[in-house]
Amino acid sequence: MSIYREKNRKTKDLIQGSFIKILEKKTFESITVGDIAKQAQINRGTFYLHFIDKFDLLDQIEQRLFGDLGNHIDELQSNYSSTHTFEKEQEQLAATLFSAIKMQSPLLKIFLSDHGRAGFHLRFREAFSEKVRVNLEKNESFKATLKVPMEYFLSFITSAFLGLIEQWVQNDLDKTPQEMTILYIDIISFIQKKNTKKV
Amino acid sequence: MSIYREKNRKTKDLIQGSFIKILEKKTFESITVGDIAKQAQINRGTFYLHFIDKFDLLDQIEQRLFGDLGNHIDELQSNYSSTHTFEKEQEQLAATLFSAIKMQSPLLKIFLSDHGRAGFHLRFREAFSEKVRVNLEKNESFKATLKVPMEYFLSFITSAFLGLIEQWVQNDLDKTPQEMTILYIDIISFIQKKNTKKV
DNA sequence: CACAAAATTGAACAATCTGTTCATTTTGTT
């Protein structure tokens, strides 16, 4: 009797699952409602009892994805001990993000590919840009030292991070979240050392 | 009498221009061939004399965009003097890229937005990832020092760079290419200094 | 189980868009 009880999740889940299955093979724009109904073995009309159109279907999947990701990140973050250095905290955040991504990698792989919907990478970046911003702005020394506009710094660092994630999911998770965290740190260290050397 | 002479570029250009104009207001998936013909004030059948379908139209615009970008970059790079340090060369490359982007910013703004086509940011990143790779691999010390897989490093650094570009074009070029180059260097410097400080 | 509510079905529908065809007209070049 929960307030959040949803009637009829079963068919809705069936439709969403079938849709994702087709999305692995065809682009979003080429998929018809008929395709989805056929895959789910339901009447085409039934689709419209649950979703306005295929865009609504994708929106709802995307919303749930972001929600699940956020919840998982918050959950992991609640276990943080905040006695570390700034760098250690950044490392902890990175590990958290990689871990959360891993759970959603099949969906992310599709949504980030050309089978997905235009602009997804922007919405994805925006969604987790907030997580990073909150984390960074806790640090007074950071805010004081940063000379460039925050929006540009955030675009830079979150895009870089997403670049790693995209490569990772495209490689079908060829590394563990822990290995990815180390890889991330190694790259940062590499950049830090690089400017002391000459050609 | 050039080999590359194209018959009938006028109508083709008209169609492409009209299409881009509509793309500023509507998403690619919602635009019909009828919309394009109406905007260009041509017969719908004429569209099919020049393009297979609207996907072909977008493909051709995208190809030309990448071609133009590449040519412009190569042109600017041919003026390099290679007597600089590795860092100076990286700075020069960054300046070149920002300058090339500026010329194509109206189109890039649309193609990177949710009005464009899924996966554009991947193709875009891939296209200029090559430019960066070639530049990096010239440097022996770089190759020797890099511990992480090249593909991951490239994803990281090119995504970061594209993040800046996306923010820049979304801001309607609120800075000059020179300012963007400085901003880029500032961010790298910031990251380099950051790990020496505590919370 | 029985029964009512909820969900699904099948079929039909007008509307829109697609891609193609073809006869005709316009345009550009020699």
Added chain:
DNA sequence: AACAAAATGAACAGATTGTTCAATTTTGTG
């Protein structure tokens, strides 16, 4: 002017969309 290339208008079948509605099936609850 004459010829070829390009564009037009109209028509066409085929797909897909989103909606409706009566009939049927499934589900949940007493």
